[in-house]
Amino acid sequence: MNNLLELIQQPWPWYVAGPLIAVVMFALLYFGNSFGLSANFRNICSMFGAGKSCEFFEFDWKKQTWNLVFVVGTVLGGFIAHQFLMPSEVSVAISDATVQDLTALGVVDPGAGFVPKSLFSFESLFSLKGIIMFVGGGFLVGFGTRYAGGCTSGHAISGLSDLQPASLIAVIGFFIGGLLMIYFILPSVLSL
Known part of the structure; x- marks a missing residue:
């Protein structure tokens, strides 16, 4: 069981993740949709009535419901991955030269987490x-x-x-x- 958990906690290799992204893209193209997260801001603004005051937001957002569901799935997937699939000790493997460059720029403890806490x-x-x-x-x-x-x-x-x-x-x-x-x-x- 521990070996399975360790395997799940590793990043997926390119030869698994890449083809999965390709399958999703082919499916979107086949069904006449295009992928993009920023379009959801327009959808949400339109959903809450912004089309009454701005022509840009005046469209039928219900046709983009699939994209809103995709964003919900992205957030839910990120939460599940963070809560259940991340190892307890998180560090980012960056080169020693990058660590030295960031330290010289005043970044405290670069590579200790996903983002430097001194900045974010x-x-x-x-x-x-x-x-x-x-x-x-x-x-x-x-x-x-x-x-x-x-x-x-x-x-x-x-x-x-x-x-x-x-x-x-x-x-x-x-x-x-x-x-x-x-x-x-x-x-x-x-x-x-």
């Missing part, structure tokens, strides 16, 4: 770094998602598998933005 905690929210990272970052993600016509999951998984040129351009932009963030913006924010 309730206390850090009320610091200048926290405001920039949470509020500024949240605004940029929301603006970028709307401007790009979808989020990273929608473009990179669904759009690319549907061979949409706009998704390829968006994904290239995501990577360029990520590189700019890591090499230029993040060091400036962490030095505050």
Whole structure:
């Protein structure tokens, strides 16, 4: 029984997870749907009547119920995985060079958890770094998602598998933005 629990607590290998993602994508394409989590914000706003004051939210959200169910399943799956499938000691395997670089930038104990607690905690929210990272970052993600016509999951998984040129351009932009963030913006924010 312990061996089975240890096996379940390991990340799925690419040759299992990759084909499962492909099966889901083929099923979505077959049924004429496209995947993307950011569309659910529009669905939820429409569901609560935002279409009365903004034309963007004026549509039949009931046709997107499957996507709302998908998000509920994502949250439920994340909860189950965290509560029952995670090992008691969680650490992230990052290289020594990355640990040294993050420590030099002022990140306390990088790799000890999924995210550095010195950056992502309730206390850090009320610091200048926290405001920039949470509020500024949240605004940029929301603006970028709307401007790009979808989020990273929608473009990179669904759009690319549907061979949409706009998704390829968006994904290239995501990577360029990520590189700019890591090499230029993040060091400036962490030095505050």
